[in-house]
Amino acid sequence: MTDVTSNSAAAASLSAERRARRRKRAFRKALMPWLFISPYLVLFLVFTAFPLLFSVYLSFQEWNPVTGLSGMSFVGLANYAQAITDPWLWKSLYNTVWLAIATGIPQHVIAIPIAYLLVTAFRGSFRHLYTATMFIPFITSTVAISLIFYTIYSSNNGILNQWLLGLSSVPVIGALFAWVPDAMPIRWLGSSDLLKPAIAMVVIWKYTGFNIVIYSAGFLTVSKDLYDAAKVDGCNAWQQFWHVALPMIRPFIFFALTLTIIGNLQLFEEPFILTAGDSGGVSQAGLTASYYLYLVGWEWLEMGSAAAISWILFAFIALATSVHFYFNAREGLEGHN
Amino acid sequence: MASVELKDLTKSFGDLTVLHNLNLTVEEGEFVALVGPSGCGKSTLLRIIAGLEEPTSGDLTMDGQWVNDLSPRERNIAMVFQSYALYPHMTVADNMGFNLRISGMGKAEIKQRVEETAEILNLSELMSRKPSQLSGGQRQRVAMGRALVRNPDVFLFDEPLSNLDAKLRVQMREEIKRLHKRVRTTSIYVTHDQIEAMTLADRIVILHGGHIQQVGTPTELYRNPANVFVAGFIGSPSMNFLDATLSTGGDRATLSLKDGQTLHCPLSDRLPAETEVTVGLRPEHLLVAPSGANDNVLHGTLELLEPTGAQNHLRVSINGSTLTAVDNTLASVTVDQPVALTIEPEKIHVFAR
Ligand SMILES: Nc1ncnc2c1ncn2[C@@H]1O[C@H](COP(=O)(O)OP(=O)(O)OP(=O)(O)O)[C@@H](O)[C@H]1O
Ligand SMILES: [Mg+2]
Numbered sequence: 001m002t003d004v005t006s007n008s009a010a011a012a013s014l015s016a017e018r019r020a021r022r023r024k025r026a027f028r029k030a031l032m033p034w035l036f037i038s039p040y041l042v043l044f045l046v047f048t049a050f051p052l053l054f055s056v057y058l059s060f061q062e063w064n065p066v067t068g069l070s071g072m073s074f075v076g077l078a079n080y081a082q083a084i085t086d087p088w089l090w091k092s093l094y095n096t097v098w099l100a101i102a103t104g105i106p107q108h109v110i111a112i113p114i115a116y117l118l119v120t121a122f123r124g125s126f127r128h129l130y131t132a133t134m135f136i137p138f139i140t141s142t143v144a145i146s147l148i149f150y151t152i153y154s155s156n157n158g159i160l161n162q163w164l165l166g167l168s169s170v171p172v173i174g175a176l177f178a179w180v181p182d183a184m185p186i187r188w189l190g191s192s193d194l195l196k197p198a199i200a201m202v203v204i205w206k207y208t209g210f211n212i213v214i215y216s217a218g219f220l221t222v223s224k225d226l227y228d229a230a231k232v233d234g235c236n237a238w239q240q241f242w243h244v245a246l247p248m249i250r251p252f253i254f255f256a257l258t259l260t261i262i263g264n265l266q267l268f269e270e271p272f273i274l275t276a277g278d279s280g281g282v283s284q285a286g287l288t289a290s291y292y293l294y295l296v297g298w299e300w301l302e303m304g305s306a307a308a309i310s311w312i313l314f315a316f317i318a319l320a321t322s323v324h325f326y327f328n329a330r331e332g333l334e335g336h337n
Numbered sequence: 338m339a340s341v342e343l344k345d346l347t348k349s350f351g352d353l354t355v356l357h358n359l360n361l362t363v364e365e366g367e368f369v370a371l372v373g374p375s376g377c378g379k380s381t382l383l384r385i386i387a388g389l390e391e392p393t394s395g396d397l398t399m400d401g402q403w404v405n406d407l408s409p410r411e412r413n414i415a416m417v418f419q420s421y422a423l424y425p426h427m428t429v430a431d432n433m434g435f436n437l438r439i440s441g442m443g444k445a446e447i448k449q450r451v452e453e454t455a456e457i458l459n460l461s462e463l464m465s466r467k468p469s470q471l472s473g474g475q476r477q478r479v480a481m482g483r484a485l486v487r488n489p490d491v492f493l494f495d496e497p498l499s500n501l502d503a504k505l506r507v508q509m510r511e512e513i514k515r516l517h518k519r520v521r522t523t524s525i526y527v528t529h530d531q532i533e534a535m536t537l538a539d540r541i542v543i544l545h546g547g548h549i550q551q552v553g554t555p556t557e558l559y560r561n562p563a564n565v566f567v568a569g570f571i572g573s574p575s576m577n578f579l580d581a582t583l584s585t586g587g588d589r590a591t592l593s594l595k596d597g598q599t600l601h602c603p604l605s606d607r608l609p610a611e612t613e614v615t616v617g618l619r620p621e622h623l624l625v626a627p628s629g630a631n632d633n634v635l636h637g638t639l640e641l642l643e644p645t646g647a648q649n650h651l652r653v654s655i656n657g658s659t660l661t662a663v664d665n666t667l668a669s670v671t672v673d674q675p676v677a678l679t680i681e682p683e684k685i686h687v688f689a690r
Contacts, residue, residue: 223422225418225420225422226422226424226425228384228389228418228422229416229418229422229423229424229483230424231388231389231408231409231410232387232389232409232414232415232416232436233435233436233439233483234409234410234436234439234440235410235439236410239439243435243439244424247424247426247427248425248426250426
């Protein structure tokens with residue numbers, strides 16, 4: 001009798017011990033993945049999550065960073081109210097949308113056919129060469145590019161004006177440029193009508209190559225069989241492009257458009273450098289939303305307002321992206337196999 | 338409809354010559370099967386006829402017109418691709434109607450023709466699906482439908498039934514045969530399956546290593562194969578081959594096997610001139626010899642007996658090689674015991690070695 005009870009007690013303690021050990025092991029197993037991603041988590045918390053939350057807090061304060069943290073005072077929604085009544089905010093949003101459309105559409109309209117022609121013409125190793133070439137503007141510092149364009153656009157001895165003058169004295173095509181000498185010097189960066197197109201040119205120049213690379217990758221995924229089938233179905237070269245190649249790269253178009261929309265709404269360096277950082281250029285024709293944000297925060301040292309504006313800008317980008325997703329995502333994200 | 342003619346057609350990819358000097362005429366309305374082992378150039382030939390690949394040299398004519406330079410569109414051919422090549426972004430109905438749409442046909446007529454074809458191919462339920470939502474066999478049928486919905490001068494089929502199950506394959510085979518009887522469109526049909534070739538084709542072209550081995554009706558190829566390759570390729574189970582020495586004394590030819598056994602066959606001008614020959618014996622022509630028979634009898638040992646229901650397949654070891662015989666009489670024979678096989682003299686094939 002006693003034997004039996006002591007046995008079962010021993011068994012109970014044994015199984016309790018085993019259970020405890022198992023729990024410990026399960027805990028360690030659950031902990032392991034967190035341990036592995038902890039370096040990223042720490043960086044994320046310090047450099048992303050904290051500034052994000054801090055800027056929410058900041059958008060309800062009035063704060064000049066020069067006064068130190070103690071200089072903060074709570075102002076409620078005043079920053080938001082002030083921002084949306086500021087005509088410069090609306091002007092900057094208008095300029096941003098203008099530039100987004102004027103640079104976004106050409107980037108893709110140019111990149112898609114060029115990528116198609118390149119992929120059709122070269123499937124071999126030359127492809128890597130041109131891909132690398134196309135990428136150079138994208139990886140070159142925007143500041144450097146903008147500075148170079150700044151000199152190109154220079155009204156007195158910029159290459160652009162010199163070229164136009166030169167063309168106007170070329171025999172046959174000169175007639176097309178007959179207006180140039182009268183218009184000289186054309187002040188590309190100094191007139192409110194020409195500033196935005198001048199900025200747009202730089203952006204288009206910088207990002208079209210990047211899109212060509214994306215679309216080349218897209219066209220390469222279209223198997224040769226499909227073109228063969230299209231030929232047998234009676235398609236000419238244009239119909240092969242329009243009915244087969246283009247629909248096949250829809251996911252790539254969607255991806256590239258998303259990048260363009262987000263990137264263009266954050267446009268800063270190009271207008272900033274081309275206007276020499278001077279309040280958005282002539283009558284603020286080059287003032288983009290990010291530029292405006294910079295002025296408020298770092299020129300005028302109104303960090304609270306800047307934080308509020310950045311959240312307004314965020315809402316704006318989110319809206320634009322969701323509109324794009326709403327209309328294009330179902331088709332764009334649909335995989336083919 | 339059009340006739341298709343190849344004249345000294347050669348195709349090379351770089352140093353690799355895939356097709357050597359092919360000469361072939363496919364008559365208007367004819368159904369020609371192209372058979373041969375994997376990699377012998379069947380798809381390449383089809384692609385050249387379609388205009389998707391250029392021949393390295395030689396001429397291709399359709400209806401007497403030289404078409405080397407014409408695009409697939411101008412040749413008006415329909416092709417079923419080995420890889421289906423369906424448009425992933427289009428529904429089944431759009432895939433099938435694409436050619437008609439490109440050629441400018443009205444929506445209502447396209448719809449009607451697509452629906453008719455879908456009916457034949459049992460695809461009516463799948464019309465609004467995308468290819469990624471179909472099984473391999475269903476995709477293959479859509480690929481067929483895409484060709485059949487058209488009204489081309491020539492049909493080119495590249496192994497169109499290879500992915501279907503046995504029952505569906507027979508059904509589709511009959512459907513193709515019926516269709517061809519009705520429309521009589523010139524067709525060139527690539528297949529691995531000799532039964533398919535034999536049942537469908539007016540004539541069969543046997544390709545091996547880029548050379549045409551023989552062209553003929555199914556019966557011709559079966560009765561008078563030109564060489565060992567054709568003989569082994571046509572017929573199932575395939576022909577048995579034995580080495581022998583040929584001597585033509587008297588009123589018949591004598592074939593002596595290495596172990597001294599002999600077979601006799603009639604003299605004919607098809608016998609090779611050499612004395613060292615290969616003898617071909619079709620399994621279905623080898624009969625279990627009645628006891629006491631002694632002319633054209635081969636003695637061996639039964640190694641294996643494979644019953645298939647209506648017939649038994651016998652594997653008989655004779656002089657170190659193993660012959661297959663198909664026995665329709667279901668004779669009672671015992672494994673590992675001696676067995677005697679006999680064959681009619683007219684059914685013996687003799688090839689130069
Ligand atoms: N574009 C190409 N470049 C180089 N070689 C090729 C090319 N296309 C085919 N070949 C070669 O040509 C030969 C014939 O190929 P093909 O596809 O015509 O064979 P097939 O008879 O259709 O074979 P299967 O029955 O396996 O489909 C093969 O050796 C193949 O490797
Ligand atoms: Mg093939």
